[in-house]
Amino acid sequence: MKYGYFNDSDREYVITRPDTPYPWINYLGNEDFFSLMSNTSGGYCFYRDARMLRLTRYRYNNVPTDAGGRYFYINDGGTVWTPGWMPVKTKLDSYECRHGMGYTKINSSLNGLTFRQTSFVPLGYPCEVHRIKLKNTTHIKKSFKMFSFVEFCLWNAWDDQTNFQRNFSIGEVEVIGSTIYHKTEYRERRNHYAVFHVNAPVDGFDTDRESFMGLYNGFDRPDAVFEGKARNSVASGWAPVGSHMINVELEAGEEKSFIFVLGYCENPGDEKWEAQDVINKAPAKRLIEAFSTDEQVDKALASLHDYWEKLLSTYSVKSADEKLDRMVNTWNQYQCMVTFNMSRSASYFESGIGRGMGFRDSTQDLLGFVHLIPERARERIYDIAATQMEDGSAYHQYQPLTKKGNSDIGSGFNDDPLWLIFGVAAYIKETGDKSILDDTVPFDNDEAKAAPMMEHLKRSFDHVTNNLGPHGLPLIGHADWNDCLNLNCFSETPGESFQTASNRETGDVAESVFIAGMFVSVAPDYIAMCEMKGLTAEAESAKRAAEEMYNAVMTAGWDGEWFLRAYDAFGNKVGSHECEEGQIFIEPQGFCVMGGIGVKEGYAEKALNSVKERLDTKYGIVLNNPPYTKYHVELGEISSYPPG
């Protein structure tokens, strides 16, 4: 079954039938505002933090799938359809979805009416823009109705899906002309609201979900749409939504354009009100005025295009392999920018509620985008380093809004600290800017504990040498790159996170060959940076440490045909031919070889051949984070692992 193709010249993936095996999504977004958008119009958007400031409601794991999005319903003489096929699922005369760089287009048609939607998050504005072009391709005049529809989330996505006693009572909106304001809790503790606007007069609106849909109807059968009659409902509690109804008339061959803006508006605490009980609409006005004409939209799209072309021009490859070129030149870099922005905190499988930014994730992702946006990479390194502990260890994750380490998710993942060295080294290699080593950065977000970045790197490096196990290999701590390799702990309590479960009585003794490989790999960079800073003694000591680690791997980390994965808390080998299951792990082979371990001894080649052999026969391989099952495909996530 073919669902689409790559359009390399426009850097697009073109989906040609809507019923893909799973919704295929694009990530739209700039620095602050992000939108997930599927090929069938599903998804949601948020400002900065997918948990705390979510604009629209989205229901994960729903029936049908992918419920909620930005819907545009057409009622054309009683035939109701949605251009993304879902949710109404009327059979369309034509359909395509184009996921491009920072935009998604949905183009479809039915009964002589073509619908062309371009959705994007413009640079510099906290909003998404949906431009709809409607064209009558028949020879007679067409009159029909278009209904927009979004469902507002009450900001905190976790609270939104649990605290109904409160939430059903607090919803508040305001409708003025073609502008719908979602202002729940603005009177109380929030200084932000959402705005949903269309640049045309409306013939009706709805803001109360039940009035629009009917209590017992799905998104596929909203009463207002099927009856062709907006209710002009003003939500008070329950579920606030935003829907504009527009009666459209198109002469034969005529085309009309409508621009919808859905945005986040924030005011300073002391400028919340224009007058008593009148919300300050200035930020909404700014968005509305910025996208009120096709020219403005065209210009914003051109800027977006230029932005991506410039970014992607930094680095490109031309090889004999079109697939390699496509991935390297476009999609892999695009994905790296997505992970820069979101660090996996929100996707179609991450609900945006449970996790923040990973210390390791964010640093390794950085290796993929440092050449694109070095200044912002530097800021990111600073944020990450500021969550490091004084002993060199790290919180495993931190919250994007507070930038504080999150102990709920655990710590003690002993590969984490080394990633910081990789990140800083990559920054210097890319930019030549060594001043980053002098940046003063807090430990544990405490300014009183600030120290130069070079000192952070030293703590990272020393954290490994200070935590060696019985074989002279690095202690794995709670786990390493393979988050599930929790060798020191086990939990028998349902629901207890392995990431935070306490260690066995044997203590923290398990060792990681993977971290050893990382250590040897990063040592030359670390030594070079020490030398840059004139830390000769430290450089010498690091050289010795790297040599010792090299030898420890050669002695205790080699299994005869490949590198071991680890030693568990009982001293048993993990990833050995002696094991009943999981005899070989790909991870240490990669990193040990990248560190040059066993190259001259011929071990490296042997190890890689062992991997290749098993990849070829697909036998016995334990991949880290294997793709779960059949449909775990998100366009934006292609090639996200590993960065090396």
Added chain:
Amino acid sequence: MKYGYFNDSDREYVITRPDTPYPWINYLGNEDFFSLMSNTSGGYCFYRDARMLRLTRYRYNNVPTDAGGRYFYINDGGTVWTPGWMPVKTKLDSYECRHGMGYTKINSSLNGLTFRQTSFVPLGYPCEVHRIKLKNTTHIKKSFKMFSFVEFCLWNAWDDQTNFQRNFSIGEVEVIGSTIYHKTEYRERRNHYAVFHVNAPVDGFDTDRESFMGLYNGFDRPDAVFEGKARNSVASGWAPVGSHMINVELEAGEEKSFIFVLGYCENPGDEKWEAQDVINKAPAKRLIEAFSTDEQVDKALASLHDYWEKLLSTYSVKSADEKLDRMVNTWNQYQCMVTFNMSRSASYFESGIGRGMGFRDSTQDLLGFVHLIPERARERIYDIAATQMEDGSAYHQYQPLTKKGNSDIGSGFNDDPLWLIFGVAAYIKETGDKSILDDTVPFDNDEAKAAPMMEHLKRSFDHVTNNLGPHGLPLIGHADWNDCLNLNCFSETPGESFQTASNRETGDVAESVFIAGMFVSVAPDYIAMCEMKGLTAEAESAKRAAEEMYNAVMTAGWDGEWFLRAYDAFGNKVGSHECEEGQIFIEPQGFCVMGGIGVKEGYAEKALNSVKERLDTKYGIVLNNPPYTKYHVELGEISSYPPG
């Protein structure tokens, strides 16, 4: 619009059309197993704890509403219908739903096929039973297909709706004949699984949701049902469901019965397996064998009927007012039993995730059921008292499984302690059993801090006198009965709970006239219990304290026409004619009058008249926990507030 009527002789509420303004639900359950079931077949079930051990998935605030339940689809020659109308919404020839004491019946018919469903949680078994009787009322033979359907929750309802990265990979089922086992995580850390069985041979089954439904279909359009063809899918990850397909043939006038059992099965940790990798099916077998014949079901229903008749025979009233009799004799007591079991932790508005059992809620509910089940009321009092702090204060809530106080929900609700005195007094008044006062009960769940119940009551009583404010009235602490009256604190942080927000710099100085009224109300009971235990000095001192409180209310708690509500942290009156808004609160009028305050002085009558006047004109009244808006009607929740 009329949606139904009370059938007093059978103690049922009969719903005569399915599209009620909101789903109208019944609570089925015994001590351990609970089911919420709506008139359109929606709802879910859990074992003991709605968050930790949820058997079936339910989506709150969904579109359409009430998505998920125990569905029975009929495909009768291509016409597909569901007897509860939802989710397929085919127009039925007849429909009724009967919510009775511990059971719900749904009876409907279409095209000469009648469907009669009786659903209940049998006494003594951790399961729900659904008996389906199908009858051909035509004069020709009928052949059709019936599909059962439930969707399994992966036990932890919170994790189930957020942790998709993991959850989509772990689902596991087993199908043997007509029995579907949902055994996700059983191999790992759980010693429990769910079973879904029908007492008849099946002609197919499904356990993978997508195979059954189709990815883009709602519950209203499952592919398997509409095509009349089960997929015999075996879930591995993604969304495990349970569906039996049965080809039914009915001669003219013939009726057949099918018994479905959906249950919770737990094994001791060392008896999880019958053999290597074969789960111990003994607990499932026990359920299946207990409900394999109509006779067994009839007997279980009779037992359930007897159980309720016996319970409800304890106390009844016959008045000239049929509505009063109905509420007092049946529904209010039924509701009290529901709150005994769940203490509001799960409903159609409480997601069963966010809260445990309330200290106050559980004690005040007890006043409503102590006459029904005094032994269990005594256990409940014990549980509650064991969460009390040594200074007499209380955690505001505790978790039903651990019975430990939950500090996440806050403490310092200064009416909480007094409820314990009401509860114990009610128990003694009902049973005459004074030995409860000698029960040794821990403070803060610490056996080392155990003390007699009488000492707990003293700490409760003294907690008020030890915490008096500037006017000699009780400090309100974080709030009182009105949880939202957070007079000492304010939060400007979105999402921060007012229940746990810290106090203003002015400190904890706000006072509650409501608690004063409670104190004076409960004092006679407390004094009587002191005297029972020979605590003469304590009794005398309590008398003086009550008199002083009486006087404090008369002096500082009277507003001229009614009782004040409180003084806030700045010493301002709350609930006074001087206030711009909220001039009168009903709560202190009730409790002060129940305490006899101002009766002889004529204040009590004046206060109640002030209330009545405003209730009559519906002006200016601030009700505690007002019914939110139009549709907050749950059959089981009628009259849950207040207990007095």
